[in-house]
Amino acid sequence: MDGDDKELLREWLIRSLEPVCDADPEVLSKYVLALVQNDLQKPGLQDTCVSKLEEFLGDGAFSYARENKCG
Template sequence: MIIENLDALKTWLTKTLEPICDADPSALAKYVVALVKKDKSEKELRALCIDQLDVFLQKETQTFVDKLLKL
């Protein structure tokens, strides 16, 4: 995933994650950025994000990953 504006992405992630998880949204946003920076196809990236974020987001994981990959 090509990230054009890292600060804007982190801001969006923090705001989006805050109401749907118990983890620190800022720390989780940094983790998500690290995940999406990996050099993988969109299909591989989707599977990786769903697998890694499920523990934090549970039933919200699929919806969150869909929104994230549409950015």
């Protein structure tokens, strides 16, 4: 993923995270990007995203990861 794609994805993540969490969406978007940037098709990525995002999104972590194709 090149720099322009990363920035577009980060901006999209900010918009998608704003309504579902109390954490700073800019900081959380960088965290999510770090989780997924290496290999979006990696086996177990969705489970990893869910477990890492539960702290921020609570019970909504699974639906967020599924709806946003995290893994």
